[in-house]
Amino acid sequence: MPSLQAKMFLVFALIATVPLMALSYLALEETRGALSTEVGRTHEDTAKAAAAFVGAFVENGRGFVGSLATRGSVEQAAQAHDADAAQTELAAFRARSTYEGKSVFDRVMLLDASGRVLAADPPESAARGSDLSSADTFRAATNSTSAVVLPVPATSGPPTLPIAAIVPSANGSSVGVLVAHVSLDRLGAELQAFALGSGEGIVVTDHRGRVLVHQDRDLVNVTTDWSKIEPVRLALRGPSGHLEFTDARSEDATLAGYASVPRLGWAVVDEIPTAQAYAALTKLTAVLIVLSGTLVGAILLASVVLAQRIVKPVRELTTAAGALSSGQLTTRIQVKGGDEIAELGAAFNEMAARIRESLEGLRASEARYRNLVESANDFILTIEPDGTVSFAGPLAERVLMRDRGDLHGRAVSSLVHPADRPRFDDAVRRVLDRGEAVQWVLHGVVARDGSTRLLRSNLSPVLGKQGKVQRVLVVSSDITSERRQERFRESSFQMARLVSEESTVEALAQRGLGVALAAGPFARGALYTKAGATLRETATAALDGASGEPWDRQATRRLAEQAVATGATVRERDVLAVPLLERGEALGALVVQSKDRDSEDALPTMTSQLAVGIRRSLFEGRLKEYASELETRVEERTAELHAKNEEMEQFLYSVSHDLKAPLISIEGYAEALEDEYKTVLQGEAKLYLERIRKNATLMESLILDILELSRIGRIQDNVATVDMDALVADVAARFEERFRHAGGRFDVQPGLPPLRGDKDRIEQLLNNLVENAIKYRHPERSPLVRIEGERVAGQGVTLRIIDNGRGIPVGSEDQLFKIFQRLPTPQGMDDPGGTGMGLAIVKRIVEMHGGSVTATSRPDEGTMFTIVLPAEPPQVSIAPRRHDRANTKEPKP
C-alpha cells in the first residue's frame, strides 16, 4: 500500500504541479505588467484632471473680470473718477468672486483711462494715483476688447496671475482698465486635493517651466526653472503621458503622470514615489503567490487520496467485470500484496469461479429442461428475438386451438388479444433488451375460433453461450374462469342494485343490458320486452371495439320471439337468446352475441334479476296510470260539483227573488184589507186575515233563510282573528231583552280563546244557536244559556253552547242539521215557529271554516252543541267564486 501511494504521488506531482507553478508565475508577471501600466495611467489621469481644473479656474477668473469691467456702476465710477465708489465696487467684487468660499483674487485695481490707479482692493496693494500706464497689464488691456490673461510676472512674493480688461463706455471707448490678480497660492491649495496617495503631489509650472504650484511651498518661485526635469519637459511638449524617472534632487525612483494646460501652455505633473505607487500591487503579488501555493498543495493532496482510494481499484475491477460479463469466465485479477485491493481482487476471482461453475451446471441440464417444458401442465411458449413463436407446449396448443406446426413461426402478437398487444410486446422487448424477467403480465389470447382466454404470464430470458439473451420463455396460467367468476359476482351485484334503483322499464333495460354485456363480456346485445302480443326492442348496446358480423335485427327479433314463446334459451351460431322469466312467465328476452360459451352460464342469473325488475316497473307504471286516472276523475267530479253548486245557488237566488214578489203583494193586500176594512171585518174574517199575514211572514223568513244559505258559499277574503269575548258580548246584548223578559240568564265563560274566521258568519252562528235555545226552552223553567270554550293543542278552538231547554229525542241528533228539518213539538207545548233552517246554516258555516259541529242532548235536560274549529280556516272551499248575478239574471216572464 505505501508503495502504491508513493507512485501515485510522484506521478501527480510531475503531471499536475509543475505546469501549474509555471502558469502561476506567468500569470503573476502578466498581472504585474498590466497593473503597473494601469497605475501609471491612473496618475496620468490625475494630471489631466488637474490640468483641466487649472484651465477652468483661470477661465473662471477671466469671466469674473470680464463681467466686472462691463458693469455700469464701475463705468460710472471710472468716468467720474470717483475713487470711493470704485473702491466699494472692487471690494464687493473680491468678496463675491469666490471658489469654495474663498476669493479667487489676491488683489484687484481700477486704473483710469490714463493708466493711473483710481482705486485698489485691498487698498494697500496699490497707491492711488500711481501711474501704471506703462505696465504690461494696462497696455495689454487697452489693446484688447475682452479680458486678457497675462504671464505670471516675476516678482519676489507668491506668484499671482494677472488678468486685465478695459472698462468700456457706452460708445465703446475705454474709460479705464481693470486689473485683477488670481491667487495661485489658492489654486495650489485646491490642486493638492487631486493628489490622494501618500507622498503624491501636484506640480504646476508656467510655459517656461517656472514652478507656480508645489506642495513644498519653498519650491514655488518663478525663478525655479523645472523645464529640464523630465515630466515637465514632456508636458510642455505634448498633451499627456506617464513615466518613471529618478528625481535628481532626492534621487528617488518616482512615477509621474503629466499633462499640459490648454491655452496657457502650462505643465501639470502628478508625481509620487514609485514605492508608494506600487504598494497595492506588491501586496497583491504576495497574496497571489500564497494562493497558488495553497492550490498546488490542495491538488497534490487530493490526487494522492484519489489515486489511493478510488481510481485504480475501480478501473481494474471494471475491466475484469467487463471481461466476465462478456463471457470470459476465466477472467481473474492479479492479486499482489495484502491491501484492500488485493482482498477485493480475491473476492472477485472467487465470484467469477462460482459463476462459471453454476453456468456450466445450467448448460448441462438443458436437455432435462427441454423435457420438463414439453411435459409441463402449463401454457408454455418460447419467442424468438424477431417476435415469432419457436416452441409451444401441449397446453398452449389446446388453448389456442392450433397445432405445433401452425404455431411455429407465427408472430406472437397475432395470438395476443388486441387490447393487450402493446403491453405484451413491451414485456417481450424488456426481456430481450435487458435480459431481466417480467412477471405477472395479465393478457388475453385469442383462439382460432375467436374466443378469448385470459392468461397470467411470466416472461424470462433464455441465455445463449455468450451470456446473451437468445429467446424469451413464456410460462402462463389460464385464469379465465377465475376472472369469469369474479365478473359474475360483480355483474350480479350491479344488476341487483340496478333493479332496486331504476323505476322505468326503459332505463332498466338500457342499463341492465350494459351490465349483462359486461358479465361476458359479450360483444353485442339487445333487450326485448313484451308489449301486448308483440315484442318491443327496448334497448341495444355493443361493447367498445366489438368486432364480427353486423347485427341482424330481424334474426335477433326472431330468436327473441322464439325464446319468449318456448321459455327456453335459443341459440343460432354465436347469437344467444335468453328469456326473461319471472314466475314462469317470459316478460321478454335478452339476446347477446357470444364468443365464450363458458361465460354464458352467467346469463340466466342476469335475466331472472332483470325480469323481477321489469315486473316491478310495469306494476309501478300501471299504478301511476291508475293514480293519474283517479286524479283526473276527481278533478272532473270536483268541477262538476262546482258547476252544480253554482247552478244551485243561482237557482235558489232566482227562486227566492221570484217568490218574494207575489209575497209582497199578498202582504200588501192583506195590510190594505186590514187598514181599509177594519171596521167591516168581523169575527172569523179578522182571524183569517191575521192567519194570512202570519203565514206570509213565515214564508218571507223561509225565503230569506234559503237566500242566506245560498250565500254562505265560501269564506271570502275577510278571514281575520275574531275576538270571541267581544263578539259573544255583542250577541248577549242583543238577546238581553228577551232573556230578561223570560226570566232567563246568559252565562259566558270569561277569556274565550280568539279564533280565525269570518266574524259576521261566526256571529250569525251564535245568533242562530242562542235563538234556538230561547225558542226551544223548557216550558217549566227559565232559559239558561252558557257559552264556554278553550284552545285545543294542535286542533284550534273548541266552543260549547249549552242550554237547559227541552232537549232532543234520543237518536235524532243527526237529523237536527238537515235543511227544513224541524223536530216534532211534544204535546202540550207551543210550536215555537221556525223555518228549520237555523241549524242547517250553523252547520254550513262551521263546515266552511273547516270545522265540525255535534249536538249531544238529554231529553228534558238540555242540549250541548260542540263546535271544533281549526287554527286556520281552509283557503279555498269547494264552492265556486260568486259572480255578478245581475249579469246572468233572466228577465221575468
Added chain:
Amino acid sequence: MRVLVVDDNPDHRFLTKRALAPLASVEVLMASGGEEALARANDEQGGRPDFVLLDIKMPGMDGFEVLRRLREAGPTRDLPIVLFSSSENELDRARAKRLGANGFITKPLDARAFIDVVRGTVEAWTRKLAG
C-alpha cells in the same frame, strides 16, 4: 212633488201608490216598463217627475238600464232616482251606486221609509250642490 213609480208588476205599482197616498204633497206618476219610464221622465207637456222610484227586475229594459239612460241625458242627469227591489242583494246595491242611484229601498214600501229616503236624498243632493 211628482214621483214616478216604475214597476212591471201591477200589484206592486198599486201597493206602492197606496203606500204613498197618505203623503198629500206627493203626486204619483206610473210607468209599467223601462221605455215608458224614459218617455214619462222626458215628457215636458205632462210635467217632468221630481223623483223616480225604479224597480230593478223588469222584462225588456231593466231598472239598471233605465237608470243609466236617465243619467246620460242632460235634462234628467240630476233627477233623484231611488232603486226598488223585492230582495236585498249587496251586488245590486253596489251596481246601483256605481250607476249613480241616489238610494236603494227593499219592497214593500211604506210611507215612512219613502220619506226617509227622500229626505236623505234631498239632503245629499243639497250637500253635493253646495259643495
